[in-house]
Amino acid sequence: MMRRPVILDVDTGNDDAVAITMAATHPAIELLGCTTVAGNLSLEEATDNTLRVLNAIGRSDIEVHAGLSRPFAPTPYAYGANEVDGVFHQNTLPVGVSGLQPRSWHGVEWLIETLRQTTRQVTLIPVAPLTNIAAAITVAPDILDSIDEVVLMGGSSTFGNRTLSAEFNIYTDAVAANVVLNAGIKRLTMAALDATHDVLVSREDLHRYRTLGTLAGDLVSAVTEYYIDGYEASAGPIGTASSAPPHDALCVAYAIDPKVIDTTDAFVEVDTVSPYNYGRTAVDFHGNRGEPANVRFAKHADSALFHRILDECLRGECRAV
Numbered sequence: 001m002m003r004r005p006v007i008l009d010v011d012t013g014n015d016d017a018v019a020i021t022m023a024a025t026h027p028a029i030e031l032l033g034c035t036t037v038a039g040n041l042s043l044e045e046a047t048d049n050t051l052r053v054l055n056a057i058g059r060s061d062i063e064v065h066a067g068l069s070r071p072f073a074p075t076p077y078a079y080g081a082n083e084v085d086g087v088f089h090q091n092t093l094p095v096g097v098s099g100l101q102p103r104s105w106h107g108v109e110w111l112i113e114t115l116r117q118t119t120r121q122v123t124l125i126p127v128a129p130l131t132n133i134a135a136a137i138t139v140a141p142d143i144l145d146s147i148d149e150v151v152l153m154g155g156s157s158t159f160g161n162r163t164l165s166a167e168f169n170i171y172t173d174a175v176a177a178n179v180v181l182n183a184g185i186k187r188l189t190m191a192a193l194d195a196t197h198d199v200l201v202s203r204e205d206l207h208r209y210r211t212l213g214t215l216a217g218d219l220v221s222a223v224t225e226y227y228i229d230g231y232e233a234s235a236g237p238i239g240t241a242s243s244a245p246p247h248d249a250l251c252v253a254y255a256i257d258p259k260v261i262d263t264t265d266a267f268v269e270v271d272t273v274s275p276y277n278y279g280r281t282a283v284d285f286h287g288n289r290g291e292p293a294n295v296r297f298a299k300h301a302d303s304a305l306f307h308r309i310l311d312e313c314l315r316g317e318c319r320a321v
């Protein structure tokens with residue numbers, strides 16, 4: 001089987017941990033490395049958690065490079081932001097200390113050099129604020145030639161989860177998001193909240209994962225328990241009963257089998273001026289703005305297919321190096 005070369009950009013984070021596990025275990029994916037960025041957690045916490053996850057599932061061979069520790073442009077408004085710190089993501093994931101260190105090369109530099117040196121087309125999966133990706137593209141626009149597709153978790157055409165109208169990853173570095181959206185990426189697929197909320201992992205699922213007796217099953221079960229607790233505790237439309245949407249994981253599922261989401265071409269830009277809608281993705285499905293589509297926007301996801309893919313990842317023995 002031709003394995004799809006992938007780089008994950010993460011702010012690990014409980015749902016990032018599921019995404020990493022899927023990318024590191026599914027035979028359709030060759031995970032070239034992970035870059036980390038500040039977002040759900042500080043850069044140091046996200047990097048430590050990423051190393052813990054890879055160590056826990058027996059893939060400490062995968063390179064981890066720490067990227068940028070603060071956004072391109074800090075959010076100028078605090079209006080309406082949910083206080084989500086610590087509710088969804090654990091500063092330290094409930095898996096053992098890895099004893100590992102990130103590689104010495106800075107994440108953004110590694111990203112640029114890896115994409116410059118590869119002879120293959122690489123899929124970039126950012127499931128975090130887009131700071132590292134925007135920086136890499138700004139410094140080295142030639143790397144776009146080596147990118148087959150960018151599959152990002154972020155945005156929404158309906159409700160937000162950081163503010164009433166803004167999704168967390170886009171809101172946290174809205175200026176960087178616009179840099180990426182305007183970069184001329186030939187295939188840019190956006191797994192928005194519209195689609196990620198179609199997929200839920202329940203406490204029953206976690207019980208089933210635990211009984212698999214695999215490292216990956218144990219890890220996903222452990223990190224998702226807290227995540228479901230967070231969703232149960234949160235107020236408003238994003239709260240769900242005994243289940244949670246593992247947002248970031250949908251991007252990796254898509255890289256494994258694109259049928260897992262339905263996309264519609266759209267022109268997307270991010271509001272970076274309004275106190276009320278800062279970080280909102282304005283999604284133009286109908287060409288009202290007169291701009292060519294820059295995004296393949298995911299409106300829906302196939303929950304049954306997602307679960308089949310995730311189960312495949314968790315059932316299999318982790319590949320040896």
Ligand SMILES: [Ca+2]
Pocket residue numbers: 010011012013015016040127128248
């Ligand atoms: Ca994330």
